[in-house]
Amino acid sequence: MSEWKVICRVDEIPRLGARRVARSGGPEVAVFRSAEDKVFALLDRCPHKGGPLSQGIVFGESVACPLHNWTIGLADGCAKAPDEGCTPAFKVKVEDGVVSLDVSELETLALHAAA
Ligand code: FES
Secondary structure: OOOEEEEEEHHHOOOOOEEEEEEOOEEEEEEEEOOOOOEEEEEOOOOOOOOOHHHOEEEOOEEEOOOOOOEEEOOOOEEOOOOOOEOOEEOEEEEOOEEEEEHHHHHHOOOOOOO
């Protein structure tokens, strides 16, 4: 069974934007909110050249990387064709408007991703 860490309330994430979650051992996680208040979490690194996806603009269930405008799917972290590559996606739980992330993923997933 997963252990969850409470991050914030959904309404503390800017709509069509993101909030960054620091991790002691590795790169931040970006937690996104769509227009429909769906919440997604990706490593805050674009699969292209590591751009900060948390600073991109969310549209539909994708985010446009602020560096070179690749479109990254929020559900799977993968670039839309013709671009290629994926950044790790994190599990998200939303309950009563509160967003939580999986503790073991926060502690282990993509800790050594390039800055
Ligand atoms: S770093 Fe994201 S598109 Fe280039």
